[in-house]
Amino acid sequence: MTGLTQAQITSFNENGFLFPLRAFSTEEAADLRKRLEEAEAGAEPGTERSARQGLPITHAWAWDLVHDSRIVEPISAVLGPDVLLWSMDWFIKEPGPGFVSFHQDATYWGLEPHHVASAWVALSEAGPETGPMRFVRGSHKGPLFEQDDTYGDHNLLSRGQVVKTDVNESKTVLAPLAAGEMSLHHVRVIHGSEPNLTVDRRIGMVLRYCATDVRQTKARGDRAILVKGTDTYRHFEMIPRPRADLGEEERHLARQHGRTRHKALMED
Ligand SMILES: O=C(O)CCC(=O)C(=O)O
Numbered sequence: 670m671t672g673l674t675q676a677q678i679t680s681f682n683e684n685g686f687l688f689p690l691r692a693f694s695t696e697e698a699a700d701l702r703k704r705l706e707e708a709e710a711g712a713e714p715g716t717e718r719s720a721r722q723g724l725p726i727t728h729a730w731a732w733d734l735v736h737d738s739r740i741v742e743p744i745s746a747v748l749g750p751d752v753l754l755w756s757m758d759w760f761i762k763e764p765g766p767g768f769v770s771f772h773q774d775a776t777y778w779g780l781e782p783h784h785v786a787s788a789w790v791a792l793s794e795a796g797p798e799t800g801p802m803r804f805v806r807g808s809h810k811g812p813l814f815e816q817d818d819t820y821g822d823h824n825l826l827s828r829g830q831v832v833k834t835d836v837n838e839s840k841t842v843l844a845p846l847a848a849g850e851m852s853l854h855h856v857r858v859i860h861g862s863e864p865n866l867t868v869d870r871r872i873g874m875v876l877r878y879c880a881t882d883v884r885q886t887k888a889r890g891d892r893a894i895l896v897k898g899t900d901t902y903r904h905f906e907m908i909p910r911p912r913a914d915l916g917e918e919e920r921h922l923a924r925q926h927g928r929t930r931h932k933a934l935m936e937d
Contacts, residue, residue: 672746681747681853685809686802686860688844688852692739692790698849702792702872704730705759711915721759722930723923725894729911731757735876736896740788743853744878747786751881751898753905755780755891756930760789760873762800762865766823770831771805771861774877776816777830778856779887779933784880785856791846792872799871800863802844802852805836809857823864827934832859888933892926 673681673690681687693701705721708728712720724731735741735754745752760769775783795801819829836859844852854860865871878896884904885891893905900907908926911919 672742678746684806685855685858686804686844686852689846689850690743691849692851693849695849698792701874705792705872719927722757723927725754725757726908726923726926727911727919728914732894732910735894740790740851740876741896744786744788745897747853748784748878748880751900752878752896753881753893753900754876754896755879755893756877758875758877760825760875762825762871764865764868764870766864767825768800768823768864769825769862770819770821770829771836771859772816772826772830772832773813773857773859775856776813777934779885780856780879780883781886782883783856784883786878787854788851788876788878789854790851790874790876791848792874793869794848795846795871795873797843797845798866800865801846802860802862803841804844804854805859806840806842808859809855813857885933887936888929890929891933
Protein backbone atom coordinates (compact mmCIF):
# COMPACT_ATOMS: atom_id res chain seq x y z
CA MET A 670 0.00 0.00 0.00
CA THR A 671 1.19 3.51 -0.70
CA GLY A 672 -0.17 6.54 1.18
CA LEU A 673 -3.79 7.64 1.24
CA THR A 674 -5.96 9.39 -1.33
CA GLN A 675 -6.78 13.05 -0.73
CA ALA A 676 -10.37 12.00 0.09
CA GLN A 677 -9.08 9.60 2.78
CA ILE A 678 -6.82 12.28 4.27
CA THR A 679 -9.72 14.73 4.34
CA SER A 680 -11.92 12.10 5.99
CA PHE A 681 -9.27 11.43 8.67
CA ASN A 682 -8.87 15.16 9.31
CA GLU A 683 -12.64 15.70 9.55
CA ASN A 684 -13.57 12.63 11.60
CA GLY A 685 -10.41 11.89 13.58
CA PHE A 686 -10.34 8.29 12.34
CA LEU A 687 -10.26 6.29 9.12
CA PHE A 688 -11.18 2.66 8.36
CA PRO A 689 -11.06 0.04 6.97
CA LEU A 690 -7.64 -0.04 5.34
CA ARG A 691 -6.14 -3.37 4.27
CA ALA A 692 -2.65 -3.72 5.78
CA PHE A 693 -2.03 -7.49 5.67
CA SER A 694 -3.56 -10.53 4.00
CA THR A 695 -5.59 -12.89 6.19
CA GLU A 696 -2.65 -15.34 6.09
CA GLU A 697 -0.15 -12.69 7.18
CA ALA A 698 -2.44 -11.66 10.03
CA ALA A 699 -2.65 -15.31 11.14
CA ASP A 700 1.15 -15.57 11.02
CA LEU A 701 1.55 -12.41 13.14
CA ARG A 702 -0.98 -13.76 15.60
CA LYS A 703 1.09 -16.93 15.88
CA ARG A 704 4.24 -14.91 16.60
CA LEU A 705 2.41 -12.89 19.24
CA GLU A 706 1.01 -16.00 20.89
CA GLU A 707 4.44 -17.66 20.89
CA ALA A 708 5.87 -14.58 22.64
CA GLU A 709 3.04 -14.70 25.20
CA ALA A 710 3.57 -18.42 25.79
CA GLY A 711 7.32 -17.88 26.29
CA ALA A 712 6.89 -15.07 28.85
CA GLU A 713 7.08 -15.66 32.62
CA PRO A 714 3.52 -15.91 33.98
CA GLY A 715 2.33 -12.37 34.81
CA THR A 716 4.77 -10.68 32.39
CA GLU A 717 2.86 -11.32 29.17
CA ARG A 718 1.81 -7.69 28.89
CA SER A 719 5.33 -6.25 29.07
CA ALA A 720 6.64 -9.05 26.83
CA ARG A 721 4.13 -8.01 24.17
CA GLN A 722 4.89 -4.32 24.47
CA GLY A 723 8.65 -4.82 24.36
CA LEU A 724 8.58 -6.84 21.14
CA PRO A 725 10.18 -4.18 18.86
CA ILE A 726 13.04 -3.94 21.40
CA THR A 727 13.49 -7.69 21.89
CA HIS A 728 12.65 -9.19 18.47
CA ALA A 729 13.99 -8.14 15.05
CA TRP A 730 10.79 -9.25 13.28
CA ALA A 731 8.73 -6.80 15.36
CA TRP A 732 11.26 -3.95 14.79
CA ASP A 733 10.94 -4.64 11.03
CA LEU A 734 7.17 -4.90 11.24
CA VAL A 735 6.73 -1.37 12.62
CA HIS A 736 8.57 -0.12 9.49
CA ASP A 737 6.17 -1.92 7.11
CA SER A 738 5.24 0.54 4.38
CA ARG A 739 1.65 -0.74 4.33
CA ILE A 740 1.26 0.89 7.74
CA VAL A 741 3.89 3.63 7.66
CA GLU A 742 2.82 5.18 4.33
CA PRO A 743 -0.83 5.78 5.32
CA ILE A 744 0.38 7.09 8.69
CA SER A 745 2.88 9.38 6.97
CA ALA A 746 0.05 10.69 4.78
CA VAL A 747 -1.58 12.15 7.91
CA LEU A 748 1.53 12.93 10.01
CA GLY A 749 4.02 14.15 7.41
CA PRO A 750 7.31 12.83 6.02
CA ASP A 751 9.31 12.31 9.23
CA VAL A 752 7.77 9.62 11.42
CA LEU A 753 8.67 7.83 14.65
CA LEU A 754 7.13 4.74 16.15
CA TRP A 755 6.47 5.67 19.78
CA SER A 756 4.81 2.49 21.00
CA MET A 757 3.57 -0.97 20.12
CA ASP A 758 0.54 -1.71 22.27
CA TRP A 759 -1.79 -4.67 22.31
CA PHE A 760 -5.50 -4.51 23.00
CA ILE A 761 -6.48 -8.11 23.43
CA LYS A 762 -10.07 -8.61 24.43
CA GLU A 763 -10.79 -12.13 25.56
CA PRO A 764 -14.41 -13.34 25.28
CA GLY A 765 -16.26 -11.94 28.30
CA PRO A 766 -16.97 -8.65 30.04
CA GLY A 767 -13.76 -6.70 29.18
CA PHE A 768 -14.41 -3.26 27.70
CA VAL A 769 -12.63 0.04 27.07
CA SER A 770 -14.22 3.19 28.48
CA PHE A 771 -14.47 6.34 26.39
CA HIS A 772 -11.18 8.21 26.67
CA GLN A 773 -8.71 10.43 24.82
CA ASP A 774 -5.14 9.16 24.48
CA ALA A 775 -3.66 12.67 24.40
CA THR A 776 -4.70 13.31 28.01
CA TYR A 777 -2.22 10.95 29.59
CA TRP A 778 0.54 10.06 27.13
CA GLY A 779 2.57 13.25 27.74
CA LEU A 780 3.22 13.76 24.01
CA GLU A 781 3.21 17.35 22.70
CA PRO A 782 2.27 18.65 20.15
CA HIS A 783 -0.53 16.28 19.20
CA HIS A 784 0.99 15.18 15.90
CA VAL A 785 0.30 11.60 16.89
CA ALA A 786 -1.83 8.85 15.33
CA SER A 787 -2.39 5.15 16.02
CA ALA A 788 -2.74 2.30 13.54
CA TRP A 789 -5.02 -0.35 15.10
CA VAL A 790 -4.34 -3.56 13.17
CA ALA A 791 -6.73 -6.52 13.56
CA LEU A 792 -4.85 -9.82 13.94
CA SER A 793 -8.13 -11.68 14.46
CA GLU A 794 -11.61 -11.03 13.13
CA ALA A 795 -12.85 -7.81 14.79
CA GLY A 796 -16.48 -7.85 13.63
CA PRO A 797 -19.35 -6.03 15.42
CA GLU A 798 -19.82 -8.83 18.01
CA THR A 799 -16.18 -8.74 19.15
CA GLY A 800 -16.40 -5.23 20.63
CA PRO A 801 -14.49 -3.35 17.93
CA MET A 802 -13.43 0.26 18.44
CA ARG A 803 -16.10 2.95 18.62
CA PHE A 804 -15.12 6.54 17.79
CA VAL A 805 -16.82 9.85 18.50
CA ARG A 806 -16.80 11.57 15.14
CA GLY A 807 -14.98 14.91 15.07
CA SER A 808 -14.15 14.87 18.80
CA HIS A 809 -10.41 15.38 18.09
CA LYS A 810 -11.29 18.97 17.12
CA GLY A 811 -12.97 19.65 20.46
CA PRO A 812 -11.49 20.10 23.94
CA LEU A 813 -9.26 17.70 25.78
CA PHE A 814 -11.43 16.59 28.70
CA GLU A 815 -10.34 15.72 32.20
CA GLN A 816 -10.59 11.98 32.87
CA ASP A 817 -11.69 10.04 35.95
CA ASP A 818 -9.51 7.08 36.91
CA THR A 819 -12.12 4.43 37.74
CA TYR A 820 -9.87 1.33 37.90
CA GLY A 821 -13.00 -0.56 36.83
CA ASP A 822 -12.74 -4.35 37.19
CA HIS A 823 -13.23 -5.21 33.53
CA ASN A 824 -11.82 -2.04 32.04
CA LEU A 825 -8.83 -2.83 29.79
CA LEU A 826 -7.28 0.62 30.31
CA SER A 827 -4.44 0.81 32.85
CA ARG A 828 -6.37 3.21 35.10
CA GLY A 829 -9.88 2.78 33.75
CA GLN A 830 -9.78 6.32 32.40
CA VAL A 831 -13.17 7.83 31.46
CA VAL A 832 -13.67 11.24 29.84
CA LYS A 833 -15.63 13.64 32.03
CA THR A 834 -18.22 14.55 29.43
CA ASP A 835 -21.46 13.07 28.14
CA VAL A 836 -20.76 11.20 24.95
CA ASN A 837 -23.41 11.77 22.32
CA GLU A 838 -24.14 8.19 21.17
CA SER A 839 -25.54 9.43 17.86
CA LYS A 840 -22.10 10.77 16.97
CA THR A 841 -20.35 7.47 17.61
CA VAL A 842 -19.17 5.21 14.81
CA LEU A 843 -18.41 1.50 15.20
CA ALA A 844 -15.25 0.38 13.38
CA PRO A 845 -15.46 -3.38 12.70
CA LEU A 846 -12.44 -4.84 10.92
CA ALA A 847 -11.56 -8.11 9.23
CA ALA A 848 -8.29 -9.82 10.18
CA GLY A 849 -5.47 -7.94 8.45
CA GLU A 850 -7.38 -4.67 8.17
CA MET A 851 -6.57 -1.56 10.19
CA SER A 852 -8.07 1.72 11.34
CA LEU A 853 -6.17 4.95 12.02
CA HIS A 854 -7.11 7.29 14.86
CA HIS A 855 -6.01 10.71 16.02
CA VAL A 856 -4.54 11.02 19.52
CA ARG A 857 -7.33 13.42 20.62
CA VAL A 858 -10.35 11.51 19.31
CA ILE A 859 -12.68 10.07 21.97
CA HIS A 860 -12.93 6.30 21.61
CA GLY A 861 -13.77 3.13 23.52
CA SER A 862 -15.17 -0.34 22.92
CA GLU A 863 -17.72 -2.81 24.28
CA PRO A 864 -17.35 -6.44 25.45
CA ASN A 865 -16.42 -9.29 23.15
CA LEU A 866 -19.47 -11.53 22.74
CA THR A 867 -17.75 -14.13 20.56
CA VAL A 868 -15.73 -17.21 21.52
CA ASP A 869 -12.35 -16.02 20.13
CA ARG A 870 -10.01 -13.36 21.44
CA ARG A 871 -10.15 -10.02 19.60
CA ILE A 872 -6.54 -9.02 18.98
CA GLY A 873 -5.61 -5.43 18.18
CA MET A 874 -1.95 -4.68 17.51
CA VAL A 875 -1.79 -0.94 18.01
CA LEU A 876 1.17 0.96 16.59
CA ARG A 877 1.47 4.53 17.88
CA TYR A 878 3.33 6.90 15.58
CA CYS A 879 4.26 10.56 15.90
CA ALA A 880 5.95 13.27 13.88
CA THR A 881 9.55 14.00 14.85
CA ASP A 882 8.70 17.41 16.38
CA VAL A 883 6.79 15.65 19.18
CA ARG A 884 8.40 15.45 22.64
CA GLN A 885 7.66 13.52 25.84
CA THR A 886 6.69 16.01 28.56
CA LYS A 887 6.17 13.56 31.46
CA ALA A 888 9.41 11.58 31.66
CA ARG A 889 13.05 11.85 30.65
CA GLY A 890 14.71 9.37 28.33
CA ASP A 891 11.66 8.17 26.42
CA ARG A 892 12.50 6.11 23.35
CA ALA A 893 11.24 5.68 19.81
CA ILE A 894 12.14 4.19 16.43
CA LEU A 895 12.60 6.33 13.31
CA VAL A 896 10.51 4.58 10.65
CA LYS A 897 10.55 7.20 7.89
CA GLY A 898 12.43 10.36 6.90
CA THR A 899 14.92 12.13 9.16
CA ASP A 900 14.80 13.19 12.78
CA THR A 901 16.39 16.61 13.19
CA TYR A 902 14.73 17.22 16.60
CA ARG A 903 16.17 14.21 18.45
CA HIS A 904 13.61 14.42 21.27
CA PHE A 905 13.70 10.65 21.79
CA GLU A 906 16.49 8.14 22.28
CA MET A 907 16.55 5.70 19.39
CA ILE A 908 15.78 2.01 19.86
CA PRO A 909 18.28 -0.02 17.78
CA ARG A 910 17.27 -3.05 15.71
CA PRO A 911 17.62 -6.08 18.00
CA ARG A 912 20.83 -8.00 17.25
CA ALA A 913 19.69 -11.17 18.99
CA ASP A 914 16.10 -12.11 19.69
CA LEU A 915 15.61 -11.92 23.45
CA GLY A 916 19.36 -11.28 23.86
CA GLU A 917 20.66 -10.05 27.19
CA GLU A 918 21.16 -6.43 25.99
CA GLU A 919 17.75 -6.42 24.37
CA ARG A 920 16.02 -7.68 27.52
CA HIS A 921 17.88 -5.13 29.65
CA LEU A 922 16.81 -2.26 27.37
CA ALA A 923 13.21 -3.51 27.34
CA ARG A 924 13.12 -3.52 31.17
CA GLN A 925 14.63 -0.02 31.35
CA HIS A 926 12.21 1.23 28.77
CA GLY A 927 9.26 -0.37 30.56
CA ARG A 928 10.14 1.69 33.67
CA THR A 929 10.41 4.96 31.69
CA ARG A 930 7.10 4.33 29.98
CA HIS A 931 5.38 3.39 33.23
CA LYS A 932 6.48 6.71 34.71
CA ALA A 933 5.23 8.62 31.68
CA LEU A 934 1.85 6.90 31.58
CA MET A 935 1.01 6.51 35.25
CA GLU A 936 2.12 9.88 36.67
CA ASP A 937 0.09 13.07 36.33
O1 LIG B 1 -8.91 -1.89 21.37
C1 LIG B 1 -9.73 -1.20 21.94
O2 LIG B 1 -10.88 -1.57 22.11
C2 LIG B 1 -9.34 0.17 22.42
C3 LIG B 1 -8.02 0.60 21.85
C4 LIG B 1 -7.58 1.96 22.29
O3 LIG B 1 -8.09 2.55 23.19
C5 LIG B 1 -6.48 2.55 21.56
O4 LIG B 1 -5.91 1.91 20.67
O5 LIG B 1 -6.13 3.73 21.81
